[in-house]
Amino acid sequence: MSLNTDNHYTILGVDRQATTEVIQAAYMRLREGYVQGSGIDEPDFQQIKYAYEVLSDAKRRAIYDSLLGEIEEPVLDLSLHASRTQIALSESEQVFYLRLDIKPPEQDVQQLPLNLCLVIDRSTSMGGLRLQQVQTAVELIVKQLGPDDLLSIISFSDRAQVVVPSGQISNQQTILTKIREIRASGGTEIFQGLNSGVTQLRGVEVSEYSNHLILLTDGHTYGDADKCLTLAAEAAEWGITFTAFGLGSEWNDSFLDDLVSPSGGLSSFIETPGQIIEFLQSRITSLGKIYAQNVRLRQNFPAGLILKYGFKLTPFAQPLPLGGSSDISLGDIEGRAPLSLLLEFLIAPQAIPTRLSVPLTITADVPSQNVRKQTFSNRLQLFVLSDPPEEEPPAAIVEAVRLLNLYRMNEKVWSELEDGRVETAVNRMRYLTTRLLEAGQTKLAQQANQEADRLSKLGTLSSEGRKRLKYGTRALISQTGKFKFE
Amino acid sequence: MIICADCLAEQYPGTLFCSECGSYLRQKAAPTATLSPTSAPSPTATPLKIRLRFPDQRELQITLNKQLLLGRADSETGVRPDVDLTPHFGMELGVSRLHAALQQGPGGVMLIDKSSTNGTYINNYQLVPEKPYLLGQGDQITLGSLEITVYFD
Numbered sequence: 107m108s109l110n111t112d113n114h115y116t117i118l119g120v121d122r123q124a125t126t127e128v129i130q131a132a133y134m135r136l137r138e139g140y141v142q143g144s145g146i147d148e149p150d151f152q153q154i155k156y157a158y159e160v161l162s163d164a165k166r167r168a169i170y171d172s173l174l175g176e177i178e179e180p181v182l183d184l185s186l187h188a189s190r191t192q193i194a195l196s197e198s199e200q201v202f203y204l205r206l207d208i209k210p211p212e213q214d215v216q217q218l219p220l221n222l223c224l225v226i227d228r229s230t231s232m233g234g235l236r237l238q239q240v241q242t243a244v245e246l247i248v249k250q251l252g253p254d255d256l257l258s259i260i261s262f263s264d265r266a267q268v269v270v271p272s273g274q275i276s277n278q279q280t281i282l283t284k285i286r287e288i289r290a291s292g293g294t295e296i297f298q299g300l301n302s303g304v305t306q307l308r309g310v311e312v313s314e315y316s317n318h319l320i321l322l323t324d325g326h327t328y329g330d331a332d333k334c335l336t337l338a339a340e341a342a343e344w345g346i347t348f349t350a351f352g353l354g355s356e357w358n359d360s361f362l363d364d365l366v367s368p369s370g371g372l373s374s375f376i377e378t379p380g381q382i383i384e385f386l387q388s389r390i391t392s393l394g395k396i397y398a399q400n401v402r403l404r405q406n407f408p409a410g411l412i413l414k415y416g417f418k419l420t421p422f423a424q425p426l427p428l429g430g431s432s433d434i435s436l437g438d439i440e441g442r443a444p445l446s447l448l449l450e451f452l453i454a455p456q457a458i459p460t461r462l463s464v465p466l467t468i469t470a471d472v473p474s475q476n477v478r479k480q481t482f483s484n485r486l487q488l489f490v491l492s493d494p495p496e497e498e499p500p501a502a503i504v505e506a507v508r509l510l511n512l513y514r515m516n517e518k519v520w521s522e523l524e525d526g527r528v529e530t531a532v533n534r535m536r537y538l539t540t541r542l543l544e545a546g547q548t549k550l551a552q553q554a555n556q557e558a559d560r561l562s563k564l565g566t567l568s569s570e571g572r573k574r575l576k577y578g579t580r581a582l583i584s585q586t587g588k589f590k591f592e
Numbered sequence: 593m594i595i596c597a598d599c600l601a602e603q604y605p606g607t608l609f610c611s612e613c614g615s616y617l618r619q620k621a622a623p624t625a626t627l628s629p630t631s632a633p634s635p636t637a638t639p640l641k642i643r644l645r646f647p648d649q650r651e652l653q654i655t656l657n658k659q660l661l662l663g664r665a666d667s668e669t670g671v672r673p674d675v676d677l678t679p680h681f682g683m684e685l686g687v688s689r690l691h692a693a694l695q696q697g698p699g700g701v702m703l704i705d706k707s708s709t710n711g712t713y714i715n716n717y718q719l720v721p722e723k724p725y726l727l728g729q730g731d732q733i734t735l736g737s738l739e740i741t742v743y744f745d
Contacts, residue, residue, distance in 0.1 A: 130717045134725075137715075141728045142699045162716075189608060198593050201606035452604065493698045495723055499618075504608055508616070511609040518611075534612070537599075541614040 113174060114157035119487050121185040122171070126162060133158040135191055139489040145461030181475050182398060182439075183209040184466060184484040187591050189503050191487065192494035193453065200453045203503050204486060205419075206466055208436075209444040210397045218473045219254035220393060221315035223272070225303040226288070227323040227353075228261040233290035236353060239382040240322065244285050246383065247390050248278050255394075256315065258306035259285065262299030263292030264328075272306040296323060297330035297337065304341050316396045316438075316473070317346040320389060321365070322382070324353040331361055335368075342369035345400060345471075347437060349389055351376050355569040359576060367427040370401065370418070370437025375577035377570075392421060395441035397472065400479075402433040403447070404467040410454035411464060417510055419446040419587030423580045433469070446587040448506050453488075462488040502589035509586055512541055513579040516554075523567065532562045538575075550578045640701065642694070643743040646680045656694055656701065662735065663691040663706075677738060686710040686736025694727075701727045701744070710736035 115122055118132045136154050140146040146154070160166045189203040224247075226232075226240055244259065251257060258272035259281075269284050303319045319341070327334065338348055347369040350362040353376045362373040376385050403426075407413060416426035421440045426447070428434065439445045453462070464486040471478050515538045522531040535558035542551035557571045593602045599613040607617055640656045654660060654675055663673035664682040671689040676682075688708040695702045702724035705712035712719045713734040719725050727733070731742050 134714070134717045137728065138726055141726050190606065193606065196605060199604050201604040203608065453606075491699070495725060499608060504616075507608045511611070511614050514611070515614055537613040 114161050114170060116484060117153055117157040118161065119186070119485065120161075121183060122174075124161075126164075129158065129161050133162070135489070136487065138192070138495070139461055139487070139491070142459055142489070142491050142493075144459035144489050144491055181211070181472050181477060181480070182468075182470060182482045183211075184468065184482055185209065186466060186484055186486050187500055187503060188486055188488070189499040189507070190494075190497045192489045192491050192497060193456070194494050195456050195459065195490060195492055197455050199455060201414075202451055202453065202488070203499075203507055204449045204451065204464075204466075205503055205506065206403075206447045206449065207444040208398075208401065208439060208446075208468060208470075208482075210439050210442055212442065217394070217396060218314065218316045219252065219256070221256045221272070221307055221310060221312065221317045222251070222390070222393070223258045223260065223303040223307050223319045225260045225262065225299040225319060225321045226269075227263075227294060227296075227299070227321075227325065228288050228290050228292070229263045229294040229325055230291055231324050231354075231356070235379040236324065236382070237288060237290055239379040241282075241285050241288070243383040243386040245282055246387055248275055248281055250387065250390055250394075251275055252394070256310060257281075258303070260299050260302045260306065261288050262295065262302070263290075264295045264298065265292075266298040266302035268302060268306065272309050294323065294325040294327055295330055296321070296327035297333045300334055300337055300341075304337060304344075304346060307341075307346055308344060312345050316393065316399060317344075318349065318393050319346055320349045320351070320386070321362075322351045322353060322376075322386075323357055325356055326358050327361070331358075334361075335364055338365050339368040342435060347371045347399070349373070351382075351385055352573075353379070353382065355573050359573060363425065364427075366424070368435055370424075370435035372422050372424060372437075374422075375573050377574070392440045393438075396438045397441065397474070398439040398445075398470045399437075399473070401436040401439060401445060401468055401470040403436055404433050404465075404469065405431050406465055406467055407451075408462060408464070410456075411462065412452040412454075413449060414452045415450040415514075417448045417513075417583065419448055419506060419584055420444065423584035423587075436468070439470075444587075448503070448510060448583075448586075450507075456490040458490070459492055460490045462490065464488055500591050502586065502591050505589055506583065506586035509545065509579070509582045512538065512545065513576075513583060515541070516575045516579055519561075520567075520572070523561075523565075528561065528565050532558055535561055542579075545582070547578075547582065550575065550582075553578070640696065641745040642701065643745060644675075645741040645743065647739055648680075650680070652680075654694075656696060658696060660694045661690055661706070662693065663687060663689045665689075677735070680738060682735075682738060685738040687738055688736070691735045692733075695724060697724060697726070699726050701742075703727050703733060708735065 120128055120132045140151045160170050185207045187205045256272050259270040261267050261269050270281050307317050348366045348371040350365050350373040352362050366373045418424045426434050467483040469479050469481050519531045519534050539551050539554040553574050557567050594605055596610040596615055598615040601612040642654050642656055644652045661673040662675045664678050664687045665672050665676040666689050677687050690706050691708040692712045693704045704724050705719040705721045707721040715732055733740050
């Protein structure tokens with residue numbers, strides 16, 4: 107397979123489904139860069155021109171496509187859209203945004219069986235309705251799993267107990283009886299539960315399964331947060347993805363974010379016990395459709411280009427852990443839906459017209475294609491011109507950035523509070539209220555307004571308000587991952 | 593840097609929404625500094641000789657100082673573009689009275705569609721109205737369906 111060699115599509119920076127208009131526009135941009143003398147030399151341009159001639163002619167394109175089809179297995183396709191592709195010379199740094207869609211092929215594929223472990227908090231506060239709902243959810247999950255899937259269940263307080271050891275579901279009734287015997291008592295030491303869960307998951311040959319640990323907790327963990335994070339990083343290396351659900355409002359959301367980030371998993375907020383079933387079920391449904399796993403973004407960007415912020419839009423909204431130069435875990439590709447990212451880049455000051463070639467490289471495991479740690483890549487061509495034409499950013503990017511900005515404003519309020527800058531935080535929360543109203547998010551706007559009032563009177567946010575705003579704005583962003591480009 | 597019109601915060605060029613107040617920056621913010629001497633339009637543009645070649649191989653030599661309007665003279669409205677394409681079947685081929693403009697820009701000669709009825713194209717790529725596009729040697733421009741090849745001498 108020659109996935110990384112240039113073809114006419116990658117030369118023009120368009121995807122295989124691009125319309126003639128898109129191809130023409132891409133060619134015009136490249137041509138503009140060539141004419142303005144920004145880093146495209148004559149041989150490059152001849153290649154570009156030839157690619158354009160072939161792809162803009164329907165007959166020649168069809169023949170070319172049929173040739174490409176034979177040498178290329180469409181295991182994963184990377185498509186790129188930028189807020190702009192031509193930037194001006196500048197003495198200051200500049201920003202551009204990029205959406206990267208990592209698309210699985212159209213056809214059906216065989217999935218690996220699930221190796222699933224549920225790690226359930228049974229501290230005192232979980233008693234009553236919370237545990238009851240968890241028990242009902244597990245009943246449904248047991249019915250949902252396939253004959254080859256493995257399930258294990260751990261309950262923990264200040265120590266862990268293996269409720270159901272890892273195995274195929276041979277007797278549903280035994281599992282349900284054991285689940286109903288869980289009684290709530292004791293404190294919350296998450297490491298105990300995680301460690302026991304990871305042990306269950308590693309009891310089988312992990313490469314033959316899609317391995318997942320789902321944590322459900324309602325409290326702060328005591329004194330073992332660092333141990334948990336170390337274990338999460340190790341588990342990611344072993345091919346285990348973490349999902350973390352926080353129930354109620356007395357848990358540490360940044361801790362749960364950090365816990366899932368090494369494996370690119372999901373952390374989410376379950377506000378009421380009534381939602382437990384829905385959240386768990388929808389998560390299991392998604393996990394049952396995994397096409398690619400261990401997807402990672404390489405940070406091999408050229409000098410002068412900094413990835414400043416990154417957010418996963420689909421399959422679920424989750425901030426990307428940046429910092430350092432190591433690969434960024436993106437998690438799994440679920441079903442046929444693409445994994446979409448929104449990236450914000452900062453470009454160093456540019457003094458001369460030039461071309462910046464921005465590589466987007468990922469590695470992924472695609473078990474159904476017997477592919478492990480395979481590299482897939484595409485490139486964005488960015489031109490620095492002395493007089494760039496005005497470019498309208500694609501609506502899909504504008505909307506994603508708009509909603510992401512709401513989430514980031516809310517995060518900023520928190521960090522300002524931590525720094526003791528209450529007045530700035532109040533002002534920002536008022537701005538956020540306005541922007542939420544503009545976005546038609548009346549409920550979230552009301553919440554923000556309440557929190558702004560509370561902040562100015564008491565200097566603190568309510569713990570429910572914090573979580574509602576954080577996860578509410580996060581949920582908004584995930585919708586924009588479905589926005590299409592014209 | 594650009595300045596947010598709502599809260600006056602400084603933002604990097606290219607930012608879409610103000611990081612401080614969330615305001616959309618593209619409509620309201622204006623650049624506060626010209627960034628490089630080369631990006632400033634040159635005040636003394638030297639006249640440029642341009643040849644336009646029509647489908648019947650006839651050629652028209654024009655001199656571009658700052659701007660030239662291309663279109664079709666119309667005695668009724670009194671419109672007289674700098675380059676009248678009536679003798680080249682402009683009327684029959686859907687050229688508007690004020691169809692397009694050639695301008696000297698910092699990077700070279702720019703073509704701008706002046707919101708014409710039937711559109712302007714460079715090498716079959718349709719131009720967004722009122723936006724300047726750079727022309728290259730030997731480019732084919734199409735006004736309506738009148739095809740013209742452009743040469744710079």
